[in-house]
Amino acid sequence: MRRLKAIGVIMAAGLLAAACGTSSAGGGGKSSAASSVLTIDNESGSLWTCNFNPFNLSDIGYSFGPVYEPLIFVNSLQNSKATPWLATAFAWSNGNKTITFTIRSGVKWSDGKPMTAADVVFTFNMLKKFKALDINSVWSVLSAVTQQGSDKVVMTFKAPAVTYFYYIADQVGIVPQHIWSGIADPVKYPDTNPVGTGAFVVKPCTPQNITYKANPSYWQPGEPKVKTINYPAFTSNDTANTYLANGQAQWGSQFIPSIQKFYLSKNSSYHYWFPPVANVSMFINLKNPILSNVAVRQAMAYAINRGRASVIGEYGYQPASNQAGIVTPTFSTWLDTSQAAGFGNNYAYSTSKAISVLTAAGFKKGSDGIMAKGGQKLSFSIINNGGFSDWVAAVNVLQTSLKAAGIQLTPKNLAAPAYQAALYNGTYQLAYGSETGGPSPYYELRQWLFSGNSAPIGQPAGSNFERYSSPATDALINSYAATTSTATQHAIVNKLQAVMLKDVPVIPITEQVDWFQYDTGSFTGWVTQGDPYAQPSAYNYPDWGQQMMRLAPVKK
Amino acid sequence: MRFALRRLGFFAVTMWAALTLNFFLPRLMPGNPAEAMMGKFRGPVTGQALKALELAFGVNTHKSLLAQYFGYIGDVATGKFGTSLYFYPQSVGRVILDAIPWTLGLVGVTTILAFVLGTGIGIVAAWRRGGRLDSVMPPIFVITSAIPYFWVGLMLILVFAVRLNWLPAAFGFDITLTPSLSPAFIGNLLAHAILPAASLLITTIGTWILTMRNTMITTLAEDYVRMARAKGLPGRRIMLDYAARNAILPNLTGFAMSLGFVVGGAILVEYVFNYPGVGYMLLQAVNNEDYPLMQALFLLITVAVLVAILTADIATALFDPRTRTAG
Numbered sequence: 018m019r020r021l022k023a024i025g026v027i028m029a030a031g032l033l034a035a036a037c038g039t040s041s042a043g044g045g046g047k048s049s050a051a052s053s054v055l056t057i058d059n060e061s062g063s064l065w066t067c068n069f070n071p072f073n074l075s076d077i078g079y080s081f082g083p084v085y086e087p088l089i090f091v092n093s094l095q096n097s098k099a100t101p102w103l104a105t106a107f108a109w110s111n112g113n114k115t116i117t118f119t120i121r122s123g124v125k126w127s128d129g130k131p132m133t134a135a136d137v138v139f140t141f142n143m144l145k146k147f148k149a150l151d152i153n154s155v156w157s158v159l160s161a162v163t164q165q166g167s168d169k170v171v172m173t174f175k176a177p178a179v180t181y182f183y184y185i186a187d188q189v190g191i192v193p194q195h196i197w198s199g200i201a202d203p204v205k206y207p208d209t210n211p212v213g214t215g216a217f218v219v220k221p222c223t224p225q226n227i228t229y230k231a232n233p234s235y236w237q238p239g240e241p242k243v244k245t246i247n248y249p250a251f252t253s254n255d256t257a258n259t260y261l262a263n264g265q266a267q268w269g270s271q272f273i274p275s276i277q278k279f280y281l282s283k284n285s286s287y288h289y290w291f292p293p294v295a296n297v298s299m300f301i302n303l304k305n306p307i308l309s310n311v312a313v314r315q316a317m318a319y320a321i322n323r324g325r326a327s328v329i330g331e332y333g334y335q336p337a338s339n340q341a342g343i344v345t346p347t348f349s350t351w352l353d354t355s356q357a358a359g360f361g362n363n364y365a366y367s368t369s370k371a372i373s374v375l376t377a378a379g380f381k382k383g384s385d386g387i388m389a390k391g392g393q394k395l396s397f398s399i400i401n402n403g404g405f406s407d408w409v410a411a412v413n414v415l416q417t418s419l420k421a422a423g424i425q426l427t428p429k430n431l432a433a434p435a436y437q438a439a440l441y442n443g444t445y446q447l448a449y450g451s452e453t454g455g456p457s458p459y460y461e462l463r464q465w466l467f468s469g470n471s472a473p474i475g476q477p478a479g480s481n482f483e484r485y486s487s488p489a490t491d492a493l494i495n496s497y498a499a500t501t502s503t504a505t506q507h508a509i510v511n512k513l514q515a516v517m518l519k520d521v522p523v524i525p526i527t528e529q530v531d532w533f534q535y536d537t538g539s540f541t542g543w544v545t546q547g548d549p550y551a552q553p554s555a556y557n558y559p560d561w562g563q564q565m566m567r568l569a570p571v572k573k
Numbered sequence: 574m575r576f577a578l579r580r581l582g583f584f585a586v587t588m589w590a591a592l593t594l595n596f597f598l599p600r601l602m603p604g605n606p607a608e609a610m611m612g613k614f615r616g617p618v619t620g621q622a623l624k625a626l627e628l629a630f631g632v633n634t635h636k637s638l639l640a641q642y643f644g645y646i647g648d649v650a651t652g653k654f655g656t657s658l659y660f661y662p663q664s665v666g667r668v669i670l671d672a673i674p675w676t677l678g679l680v681g682v683t684t685i686l687a688f689v690l691g692t693g694i695g696i697v698a699a700w701r702r703g704g705r706l707d708s709v710m711p712p713i714f715v716i717t718s719a720i721p722y723f724w725v726g727l728m729l730i731l732v733f734a735v736r737l738n739w740l741p742a743a744f745g746f747d748i749t750l751t752p753s754l755s756p757a758f759i760g761n762l763l764a765h766a767i768l769p770a771a772s773l774l775i776t777t778i779g780t781w782i783l784t785m786r787n788t789m790i791t792t793l794a795e796d797y798v799r800m801a802r803a804k805g806l807p808g809r810r811i812m813l814d815y816a817a818r819n820a821i822l823p824n825l826t827g828f829a830m831s832l833g834f835v836v837g838g839a840i841l842v843e844y845v846f847n848y849p850g851v852g853y854m855l856l857q858a859v860n861n862e863d864y865p866l867m868q869a870l871f872l873l874i875t876v877a878v879l880v881a882i883l884t885a886d887i888a889t890a891l892f893d894p895r896t897r898t899a900g
Contacts, residue, residue: 062857063660063853063854063857064671064672064849064854066668070662073629073661073662074610074622074625075610075659075660075661148624148625148628149625149626149629150625151625152621152625153621154621154624154625157621204629204662205656205662207662207663221751223751223752224671224672225744225745225849226748226749228749247748247749249744249748250847251743251847252843252844252847253844253845256742256743256845256846256847259730259742259743260742260743263735432860433609434602434603434604434608434860434861434862435603435604437604437608437611438603438604438605438608439603441604441608441611441623477608479621479623
């Protein structure tokens with residue numbers, strides 16, 4: 018999801034796009050990819066460090082999936098569908114406060130030693146010892162991880178922890194004890210020659226390119242079918258896009274302006290799919306005295322033309338969001354449509370509705386066209402990451418549509434560090450931004466609404482940037498973690514949607530997608546809309562390891 | 574001797590000022606490295622990771638800014654630059670060492686080439702004023718030097734890489750090759766350097782031609798040149814030893830300074846051509862508040878520029894005795 022960096026670059030991209038469009042299926046001279054060599058095209062913004070530590074956020078994306086593997090693969094695109102991986106089975110017990118994993122036998126590390134339950138126990142206890150490795154804070158809920166018998170790993174939690182299953186089973190790569198136990202400081206361990214259980218090994222890595230080679234002793238016989246993968250380091254989006262359109266790479270994870278002309282028109286075997294996974298939203302600082310008035314927030318939710326923000330800001334690639342906060346179509350089954358219908362058809366765009374909400378709350382339009390009450394004007398600044406040209410365009414749409422309802426918006430397009438700092442510390446009025454989703458809509462709702470994620474103004478919050486706090490909502494969120502029943506989970510998420518609709522603490526605007534382009538002329542087995550077996554971008558870990566396993570060269 | 578000492582003293586004071594600014598400026602930026610990092614990650618990163626990052630980077634250490642400052646001065650004096658945060662856990666030294674040969678090779682060689690060619694053309698153009706070279710070259714290069722170099726780069730990519738497919742558009746060498754000293758690899762390396770080097774050359778050469786030509790013309794009107802002609806010296810000797818030797822002084826200072834700036838890389842050329850140099854790395858360091866990397870790179874640039882200026886001062890003094898007594 019790399020966005021374009023600067024205006025000059027956009028113009029440049031446009032020039033190249035235009036030029037490439039006119040050259041007849043051009044650049045084909047170099048496109049004869051050797052049949053079993055797959056090249057990934059994903060702008061990283063810097064050269065490779067050739068470090069593969071799966072607990073270092075800078076490196077995890079290049080080792081977790083194809084080299085290191087999870088216990089269970091959880092697919093966000095198929096309602097948390099769980100596929101046994103290094104664990105063959107799992108079972109909850111003790112009121113969902115204990116989970117027991119059965120570890121697969123016959124799995125070998127790429128150096129030939131067998132992988133056992135002891136490695137799993139070691140990995141988790143290392144996260145406990147070195148907090149900086151524990152990216153998802155799994156030890157905030159875990160109390161112990163122990164081995165039982167030869168092939169069982171028992172994890173006990175401080176409280177019911179069903180929602181942590183995703184972070185424990187899918188988001189922790191298992192590492193070999195015989196190597197990692199000898200490392201004094203695993204936080205600083207570069208892991209330049211990773212030994213994992215995965216289908217691929219790194220051989221070799223240069224600052225310009227990571228080469229992955231098939232692991233000959235992989236535990237799934239006959240896999241993988243792709244023998245060599247190149248992962249070049251692209252510092253600019255344009256270069257990466259040109260490389261992809263020329264056919265020098267087959268698996269793209271790129272934002273491409275005018276994709277029809279620039280990419281699809283080049284070859285009939287080129288395709289793309291952008292599945293929505295989370296929301297890009299307008300965060301509202303609830304500690305602001307005017308914005309703490311729910312009528313103002315509701316009016317804004319009505320006044321914003323989400324469809325236009327999607328078309329103008331995002332080339333229509335990112336669909337419009339809804340106020341219930343459920344990403345559709347990915348999580349459509351979770352959307353409580355009848356409940357949302359009761360709130361002006363899920364806050365469908367309506368300037369007149371926005372004005373009537375404000376009028377009912379006592380606001381009057383002043384001579385300058387701005388609504389005000391008791392001398393307080395509805396005039397706000399909105400911070401935005403000025404480096405993301407699509408977000409800047411989308412915020413301009415918000416500005417126009419809110420103005421029609423008498424609300425003045427002043428965009429502040431900040432440099433990334435200043436933007437992040439203001440967002441985390443709550444020193445803003447409105448903010449345009451996004452958070453990560455999860456395997457069900459619950460995860461994003463929890464990030465938005467759980468007061469434990471927040472922090473006082475002036476202190477950095479990891480999420481819940483709007484500083485929403487409601488004991489009833491917190492209790493609701495905690496109760497989800499205590500149930501494995503789908504029906505109960507749905508009932509809870511419906512109530513969380515009601516919070517979104519009534520309180521409007523956040524206004525989702527467009528749906529963030531996974532960028533994904535693929536070439537069926539050289540490889541088969543890609544993730545498609547019809548078979549969404551994993552999140553499809555090369556930057557989705559560990560999902561990209563799943564896709565690497567399924568791909569097979571097309572016989573020519 | 575007194576001249577050299579005074580220059581060295583000036584050098585030391587500037588150096589200290591640069592070091593101090595180098596320490597405080599990055600810390601005036603809002604936010605901290607952990608927060609900046611959060612914005613960079615893709616994939617399923619949750620807010621929880623902020624805490625893990627702050628731990629790993631040692632953000633919110635309870636050391637006072639002053640204590641950090643003296644620690645930093647001590648580290649610089651002993652050549653310790655610490656660990657890069659953006660490329661965590663690699664050391665800053667290692668990160669820079671990986672990138673600097675590329676920049677020195679590309680930008681350094683191009684700068685020298687542009688200076689030598691530009692000055693040469695300037696000399697000849699002035700000597701044969703109104704001739705064919707003089708009426709064609711300067712106007713063309715006035716135009717090219719006004720074009721931004723990344724735009725020239727994009728045009729070159731468009732023509733030679735996309736349309737004609739003669740030359741590679743990106744990377745320092747073919748990504749599937751392993752670096753070696755074989756002729757095939759060196760050939761590949763050079764092929765990848767042609768377009769970025771050309772874009773730099775085209776846009777920088779004009780300045781050298783123009784300044785050289787103009788000072789040369791002034792010098793040619795000097796009495797000593799007329800006297801040399803009267804003595805019946807060969808034209809070639811007058812052009813090089815009498816006119817060019819005197820006219821080159823301003824260009825030489827400019828050249829020294831641009832050599833100093835070479836270590837800063839050419840950010841946009843590296844960006845456009847996906848070239849593995851320090852310029853783009855510097856931009857990344859700033860964007861991600863990688864204090865240690867930023868400090869080391871800025872320091873490198875400062876030292877290089879100061880050393881280059883010092884060298885230019887001394888060189889000018891050698892060429893032109895007047896500067897030794899005048900100041």
